[in-house]
Amino acid sequence: MSAAPSRVNDFVIKIATVNGTGSASANTLLMKSIFRSGIPVMGKNYFPSNIQGLPTWYEIRVSKDGYVARSGKVDIMVAMNAETYARDVRDVAPGGYLIYDSTWPRPGLLKRDDVTVLGVPLARLCNENFKGVRTRILMKNICYAGVLAALLDLDVARIRELLAETYAKKPALVESNMQAIQLGYDYAKANLSCPLPLRVGQMDKTSGHIMIDGNTAAALGCVYAGATVAAWYPITPSTSLMDAFKSFADKTRIDPETGRANFAFIQAEDELAAIGMVLGANWNGARSFTATSGPGVSLMSEFLGLAYYAELPAVLFDVQRVGPSTGMPTRTQQCDLISAAYASHGDTKHVCLYPANPEECFYMAVQAFDLAERLQTPVLVMLDLDIGMNDWMCRDLVWDDNYRPDRGKVLGKAELEKIEKFYRYLDKDEDGIPYRSFPGVHPKGAYFTRGSGHTQFGTYTEDSAEYQLVLDRLLRKFATAKRHVPRPVVEGDGKAKAAIVSIGSCDGAVREALDVIAARGVHLDYMRVRGFPFSEEVEKFLADHEVIYVVEQNRDAQFKSLLTLETRVDKAKLRSLLHYSGLPVSSKFIVDGVLGDLLEDRRAVSGVVS
Amino acid sequence: MTFIPKPKIAHPSLPRNELGLTRREYEGALSTLCAGCGHDSITAAIIEACWGISMRPENLVKLSGIGCSSKTTAYFVSGGHGFNSVHGRMPSIAMGANAANRDLYYIGISGDGDSLSIGLGQFCHAIRRNVNMLYIIENNGVYGLTKGQFSASADIGTKAKKGEVNQQPPIDPVLLAMNLGAGFVARSFSGDKAQLVPLIQAGLKYPGFALIDVLSPCVTFNDHDGSTKSYAFTREHYEPVVEADFVPFKKEIATDYAAGEAVPVMLHDGSRVVLRKLAEDYDPTDELHAHDYVQQHIAKGEYLTGLLHCRPTQDTEFHSLNRTPDLPLNQLPFERLNPGSKQLGKLMARYR
Numbered sequence: 009m010s011a012a013p014s015r016v017n018d019f020v021i022k023i024a025t026v027n028g029t030g031s032a033s034a035n036t037l038l039m040k041s042i043f044r045s046g047i048p049v050m051g052k053n054y055f056p057s058n059i060q061g062l063p064t065w066y067e068i069r070v071s072k073d074g075y076v077a078r079s080g081k082v083d084i085m086v087a088m089n090a091e092t093y094a095r096d097v098r099d100v101a102p103g104g105y106l107i108y109d110s111t112w113p114r115p116g117l118l119k120r121d122d123v124t125v126l127g128v129p130l131a132r133l134c135n136e137n138f139k140g141v142r143t144r145i146l147m148k149n150i151c152y153a154g155v156l157a158a159l160l161d162l163d164v165a166r167i168r169e170l171l172a173e174t175y176a177k178k179p180a181l182v183e184s185n186m187q188a189i190q191l192g193y194d195y196a197k198a199n200l201s202c203p204l205p206l207r208v209g210q211m212d213k214t215s216g217h218i219m220i221d222g223n224t225a226a227a228l229g230c231v232y233a234g235a236t237v238a239a240w241y242p243i244t245p246s247t248s249l250m251d252a253f254k255s256f257a258d259k260t261r262i263d264p265e266t267g268r269a270n271f272a273f274i275q276a277e278d279e280l281a282a283i284g285m286v287l288g289a290n291w292n293g294a295r296s297f298t299a300t301s302g303p304g305v306s307l308m309s310e311f312l313g314l315a316y317y318a319e320l321p322a323v324l325f326d327v328q329r330v331g332p333s334t335g336m337p338t339r340t341q342q343c344d345l346i347s348a349a350y351a352s353h354g355d356t357k358h359v360c361l362y363p364a365n366p367e368e369c370f371y372m373a374v375q376a377f378d379l380a381e382r383l384q385t386p387v388l389v390m391l392d393l394d395i396g397m398n399d400w401m402c403r404d405l406v407w408d409d410n411y412r413p414d415r416g417k418v419l420g421k422a423e424l425e426k427i428e429k430f431y432r433y434l435d436k437d438e439d440g441i442p443y444r445s446f447p448g449v450h451p452k453g454a455y456f457t458r459g460s461g462h463t464q465f466g467t468y469t470e471d472s473a474e475y476q477l478v479l480d481r482l483l484r485k486f487a488t489a490k491r492h493v494p495r496p497v498v499e500g501d502g503k504a505k506a507a508i509v510s511i512g513s514c515d516g517a518v519r520e521a522l523d524v525i526a527a528r529g530v531h532l533d534y535m536r537v538r539g540f541p542f543s544e545e546v547e548k549f550l551a552d553h554e555v556i557y558v559v560e561q562n563r564d565a566q567f568k569s570l571l572t573l574e575t576r577v578d579k580a581k582l583r584s585l586l587h588y589s590g591l592p593v594s595s596k597f598i599v600d601g602v603l604g605d606l607l608e609d610r611r612a613v614s615g616v617v618s
Numbered sequence: 619m620t621f622i623p624k625p626k627i628a629h630p631s632l633p634r635n636e637l638g639l640t641r642r643e644y645e646g647a648l649s650t651l652c653a654g655c656g657h658d659s660i661t662a663a664i665i666e667a668c669w670g671i672s673m674r675p676e677n678l679v680k681l682s683g684i685g686c687s688s689k690t691t692a693y694f695v696s697g698g699h700g701f702n703s704v705h706g707r708m709p710s711i712a713m714g715a716n717a718a719n720r721d722l723y724y725i726g727i728s729g730d731g732d733s734l735s736i737g738l739g740q741f742c743h744a745i746r747r748n749v750n751m752l753y754i755i756e757n758n759g760v761y762g763l764t765k766g767q768f769s770a771s772a773d774i775g776t777k778a779k780k781g782e783v784n785q786q787p788p789i790d791p792v793l794l795a796m797n798l799g800a801g802f803v804a805r806s807f808s809g810d811k812a813q814l815v816p817l818i819q820a821g822l823k824y825p826g827f828a829l830i831d832v833l834s835p836c837v838t839f840n841d842h843d844g845s846t847k848s849y850a851f852t853r854e855h856y857e858p859v860v861e862a863d864f865v866p867f868k869k870e871i872a873t874d875y876a877a878g879e880a881v882p883v884m885l886h887d888g889s890r891v892v893l894r895k896l897a898e899d900y901d902p903t904d905e906l907h908a909h910d911y912v913q914q915h916i917a918k919g920e921y922l923t924g925l926l927h928c929r930p931t932q933d934t935e936f937h938s939l940n941r942t943p944d945l946p947l948n949q950l951p952f953e954r955l956n957p958g959s960k961q962l963g964k965l966m967a968r969y970r
Contacts, residue, residue, distance in 0.1 A: 044970070218969035228965070234955040236947040237717045256965070260957040268943040270950055272717040272936075277743040281710040284703070284740070288714025291701065292679070293948035314704050391914060404966055407959040413952060446948065447715070448722045451676040451697035458702040468692070 017072035018049050019083040019206040021156070024096045026089050028060030033174070034153040035066040036399075041157075043219055043401065045581075046211040050516075051219070052398045052592060057244065057337045063092045070208060073523075074610045076365070076400060080596030083206055084159075088130075096161070097123070098495065105204065106314025106327050107155060109148070113364075126200055128155050133191045147188040154192025161203035164193060179242035198512045215500050216404050217349070222395035225606050226325055227252035227372025229317065230297055231260060237296035239274040239285035244337045245393040246299040246327035248501040248517040267587035279307040281382055283324065287311060290321045293446040297323035297412070302331045305351060305388075309577040312386055316482070319433070319442065321380035322415070323373070325389045327396040330590045339590030340510055345566040348388045349540055355479065359387045359489050360540040365395060367402035368538075374411075375494065381416040383489050384444060392561070394513045394592040418442045424450035431458075431480055432466035434439035440485030486541055493539025496546050500533030507533040507549070508602070509582075510559040511567050514593050518559055521598035530606065537567075542575050550577040559585045561593055563598035622665075636672035646693040651686055656808030656834030656849075657756045661693045663811050664725070667818035668695055669867060678723045679715055683708040683737060685730035686763055686781045687756035687834075691931045705736025707710075709744035711751075713936075716749050719723050719946040724751035730771035731761050734789045738770070743792075745798040746933045752821035752828045755791050756808070758836040759847035766839035769779050777844030785840065785873045790916060792926060795829045796909040801931030802828035807856055808835070809849065817925060819864035826931040829847040833921060859911075860924035861894040862904050883928045893925055903929050 011527065014144075015095040015253065021038075024033035032053070039051040050069040065083075069079060083104045087096040090325070100106055102122040109115065110127025134147045157164055168186055168597035175181040196202055227249050230238070241251045254273050261270040272472055276282035280502040282298045289296035300308065305326050312601045315322050330336035331343045361376055363369045372389055417437075424430060424445060432455040442464075445453030456464045500507070510518045515536050522534055535549045550571065560567040565584045572579040585601040587593040632640040644665045649658050666679060675697025682688035684705035693701045703711045712726050713795075733755050734739045744753065752970050759776065761767040771791070772784040797802045802824045806814045814832065820826035833852050841848045865882075866889045881893040881903060893902050901907050908927040913924050927952075932938060943950070957965075 074929065218966055220969045225968075228962075232956055237714060239717075241716060250805065259965075260961060262953070263954075264941065266943065269942065270943060270947070270954055271939045272940050272942055272947060274713065274717065274747075276710065277739055280707060281713075281743065284707045284710025285714035285717065287703075287837050287946075288681075288701075288711035288716075289718040290714075291711070292718035292719030293809065296718070310704055389831065401669055407962045409959050411956075443697075446719075447679045447699035448677055448719060451674075454676060454697050455697050456700040456702065458700075459704060565900040570811060603676055609831070 014205040015380070016207055016209045017070050017211060018540050020068055020079055020081060021068045021070075021084040021086065022082040022099065023066045023068075023086040024089045024092050025066070025149060026066055026091075027056050027062045027064045029149055029262040030480040031064065031066065031088070031149045031526065034149040037066070037150075037167060037170055038153050038156060039399070040070050040219065041067070041162050042070055042169050042208055043099050043214050044170070045163065045165050045208055047072065047208055048213050049400055050078075050401070052075050052078065052394070054591060056089040057560050072213070074213060075516065075595065077520055078592055078594035079520075080594030086156070088149070088152065089547045090212055093228055101276050105206070107152065107568050116375055126159075128152070128195055129153075129191065130192070131608045133195060134188065137191060138185065147184070147338065150185050150188035151192040154189035154611045155196045157189065157214070158196035158198065158202045159204045159206045159207070161209070164189065214313065214401065217401050218404055220366045221248070221397055221398040222363065222366040222369040222391050223249035223327065223397060224252040225301075225402070226369040226373045226389065227469050228405065229370040230243050230323075231256045232407060233295060233374040233377040235295040235297050236270065236287070237272045237274070237294045238290035238298070239276050239282045239289070240298050241276045241282045241300070241304065243301050243304050245329050245397050246301050246304070246325060248298055248397065249299040249325055249327065269560075273509075279536065280311065283308040283311045283322070285317050286322050286324070287320050288529075290380070293418075295381075297325065297367070297377075299327060299603060301327050301329045302347070303334065305344055305347055309351040310353075311334055312355055312358065313356045315386045316352065316356045316358065317354070318457050319384040320386070320457075321384055322386040323376045323380050323389065324386060324421070325342045325373075325391060328390065328392040331616050337591050338393070340389070340592055341561050341588055341590060343513070343562040343566065345390065345560070345562065345570060348390060349570060352447075357486055357541070359385060360382060361387060361389045361471070361491060361494065362538050362540075363389065363395065364511045364512055364536060365392060365402055366400045367405065369395065370405050370447065372494070378414040379489075379492055382414050382441070382492060383485060384416060384441060385485070385489075389612045390512060392513050417441060419453060425452045427452065430455065431464065433464045433481070435464070435481050435484070439488045440481050441488060442482075490541045490543045492541065493541065495543060496538055496549065497536040498534070498545070498549055500531070502552065504531050504535060505553060506555040506557070506596070507535065509535045509550070509560055509571070510556045511529040511539065514559045514561060517593045517595045517598055520595035521602065528603065532602070532605070540570065542571070542572070547577075550581070552577055554581060556582050558582050558607070559583055559593070559598055563588045563589050569604050619852040627701055635669050638791060639669065639672075639675075641665060641669045643697065644675065644695050648691045650689065652838045656758065656832075656835040656836070657687055658693070658833050659811065660691050660754065660756055660814065660834060662696045663814040664745065664818055665814045666811070667822065670815065671819050671822065673723060673822070678725060679719075680725055680727070681708050681712045681715070682727045685729040685732045685733040685761070688732060689726055690756070691727050697769065704777060706732050706735070707740055708732070709737065709740035709749070712751050712957040713744060713747060713749050716936065718948040720750070720942065721946050724749070725822065726751055726753045728753065728755050730755060730757045730769040734743045734770035738789070742794070742798055744841060745795055745800045747827075747936050748801075748826045748939075750826055750903070752818065752824070754818075755829070755849070757791070757831050758834050758840055760840040761838050762836055762839055768937065773846040773961040776846040777842070777843055779839050791829065791831045793909060793916070795872050796912070796927055798825045798903055799905070799931075800829055800886070800927075801826050801929050803926070803927040804828075804830045804862070804925045805921065806830055807833045807835070807852055807923060809853065810923070813858060813923065816862055816864040820862055821844060821927065823864065823885050823887065823889055824891070825886040828867055828903045841918050855919060855951050856923050857915070857920050857922055859895070859897045859900050859922045860899070861896065862925035862928075863892045863894070865892055876898070886932055891925065891928060896924075897916060902927055
């Protein structure tokens with residue numbers, strides 16, 4: 009056994025437990041107490057599609073440099089689940105530590121001599137000190153948090169402070185939880201050499217930051233954007249977005265005098281109805297949205313085609329999960345990029361936004377409503393489970409009180425009164441965007457909304473020329489959309505011939521990979537695309553680079569396919585790095601992929617790495 | 619076929635309603651349905667009903683799915699917004715639109731294919747949510763636009779035009795709606811305008827989900843011998859059991875019905891629906907009784923018509939249950955919707 013070199017604030021803990029045993033509270037407690045020590049931290053939950061009994065893992069990365077992605081290795085494993093014990097032992101990096109419940113010694117299974125094994129009789133400690141089967145199971149998990157606090161040199165007072173906040177209304181729970189913390193803490197102090205070389209040390213890098221998940225942040229964005237009608241059908245991993253909206257709306261949208269709710273929250277009978285309600289509400293002038301995942305997008309596709317053709321605003325959050333079909337509902341992927349962009353039969357395309365983290369979810373949610381109403385078309389905000397359900401360290405969300413919603417081209421009563429006749433689909437401003445009107449405002453504003461062939465005047469048609477006129481205008485509108493969607497984030501000096509192009513939640517891993525690759529002498533430019541249709545800036549970046557690594561999280565290179573379909577890029581320049589295991593992509597995967605490719609391709613190396 | 623505008627010329631002697639509007643101002647585009655289609659009679663009844671209650675045309679929202687019946691939303695009240703959506707999904711559009719603005723009249727026009735097959739789920743859930751709308755099913759037992767297939771309302775033993783006999787039991791929207799707790803359930807016949815017009819008026823005013831299943835023969839595909847949805851068969855087996863008069867609040871006059879026979883059902887704006895029972899043993903206000911009574915007559919091959927069940931359900935109407943404000947959600951000022959930067963700062967505390 010070799011002792012690891014001292015690594016303060018730079019290591020990964022992975023905790024293996026059983027679903028439904030209360031480990032989530034223990035893990036959040038650990039992560040938050042590190043965060044409150046001013047140290048950048050990442051927490052990711054790998055959980056099963058199950059209520060109780062299946063294996064679950066939680067990964068905490070302590071990163072003084074503020075890297076927010078998985079590093080790809082595990083330094084400390086807390087192996088609390090007998091079922092996954094063997095593979096958990098295998099996952100520990102050489103020089104790492106394994107903590108296990110030594111109430112039941114497992115000499116036969118411990119076959120690593122490059123890992124330090126630390127046994128703590130957690131079950132025995134809890135059985136001796138707590139009553140009741142359920143309590144003992146729950147406290148066993150809190151107890152390992154106490155062990156880690158001692159091993160990592162975490163401030164116990166900070167843990168108490170967090171518990172006091174969590175159980176503000178149940179003070180008895182603070183005491184029993186603290187007792188479990190103390191049991192683990194004291195045992196470790198007395199029996200193990202504390203602290204480990206891998207430990208935490210106070211920093212000041214988290215002030216002005218929060219730990220929040222993307223679903224919560226997106227929901228908050230919907231509240232701030234002024235959304236009033238929320239319709240949805242429960243589906244993992246999007247459900248918590250709607251739960252959060254309801255919770256924020258209950259806090260901020262109930263009239264203090266009348267008790268009336270300034271919002272409607274509708275649990276639909278299925279996804280088809282959910283998107284139908286969203287379209288009906290938007291058509292009638294209320295900001296309305298839904299949240300779903302891949303299977304929901306499949307079901308909503310027919311209505312999305314209607315919304316595209318009849319030009320109805322709508323905001324849809326697609327919190328992507330592993331497909332195809334039911335796939336792995338609690339694992340992450342970016343696998344709806346194509347089905348979202350082209351949802352529905354016929355010539356349809358949709359505006360998509362690609363947030364990279366919860367902070368961007370908040371701002372893009374607001375932007376999505378503005379874009380949907382400005383462009384009179386659905387906007388799909390493409391989160392994934394990793395962004396949506398994991399807590400990410402983000403800058404504080406801020407709000408500009410001068411913001412007013414962009415309702416787009418809507419004719420009000422006075423304007424309708426003045427005009428001779430209203431034509432719904434006429435391109436008066438030559439930007440492809442027509443004017444709309446809401447029911448109940450003025451009889452002159454009445455028009456007929458339909459998914460069947462219509463003329464620019466809004467009347468039914470089966471005339472080829474009249475039909476094509478509208479279809480061609482919709483293309484012009486989509487070209488207008490290129491100027492409205494968020495610009496890509498471009499990094500680097502523009503001198504490199506090679507670049508990474510990526511999307512959404514890959515961002516954290518790519519940024520870390522760029523640093524690692526740069527440390528090896530290879531400098532790459534980077535572009536993160538944030539909106540579809542792709543803007544001229546995206547075109548330019550693609551044109552300016554000779555070798556482009558496209559990093560995305562699906563098997564079929566969907567993002568690369570979109571780039572080749574919708575830009576002028578020579579597809580021979582694009583090289584895919586595809587991660588689709590269901591776990592969030594790690595920086596190591598990208599580093600290995602890029603460097604491996606560069607080494608293999610000597611010509612590229614001599615041409616690119618100069 | 620392209621859009622055919624209808625000439626808008628109103629003779630000065632045409633009668634005008636309280637808003638000073640003539641019936642012509644409640645008309646829509648020219649119908650493109652087959653000559654003699656029952657649906658066109660229903661369209662005419664809707665025009666009459668809207669004119670009669672002096673509804674502002676812009677206050678009517680007309681919603682439909684796909685099918686012959688769904689086309690008819692274009693044929694009445696051109697001053698109201700229309701929405702011809704996708705097959706079987708009109709109820710969800712209606713729900714969303716109604717959530718956004720509770721102040722308008724919502725009329726959904728559907729067919730037996732649109733509501734009882736592809737859209738059965740949405741139909742049921744609109745009832746469960748008690749969306750304040752009038753839902754009319756123009757029921758003819760067949761798919762017209764795809765040329766004569768049986769629909770889910772086709773009776774056992776009814777014959778298709780090409781001779782095929784239906785073997786599967788029908789889904790009856792009236793029984794289903796009563797089963798699901800709808801508070802306003804009516805059946806009528808496209809050929810009985812005198813019955814239909816007050817039913818439509820009452821349904822529009824009813825604060826909650828109102829269903830009128832209108833038997834509306836398809837002259838092209840289902841009007842032959844052996845069909846149970848033909849004009850001839852419907853006329854023969856058609857039995858009004860309860861008459862409904864719609865009495866607007868302002869026009870209240872001395873009762874013209876004999877006490878003891880008539881049951882007034884009060885609506886939220888003070889107007890009333892007066893039910894006049896034609897069958898002694900029938901109580902249209904009791905949902906369990908009404909359901910059984912209608913079902914027993916269906917078993918005997920009789921189409922009972924009229925406002926078969928009516929009771930107040932205002933308390934469970936969508937906006938009542940959800941405690942939304944009186945001011946429609948789509949008219950709330952942004953300041954009341956946006957919690958502001960200060961509140962955001964407070965909300966952040968939980969995430970530190």
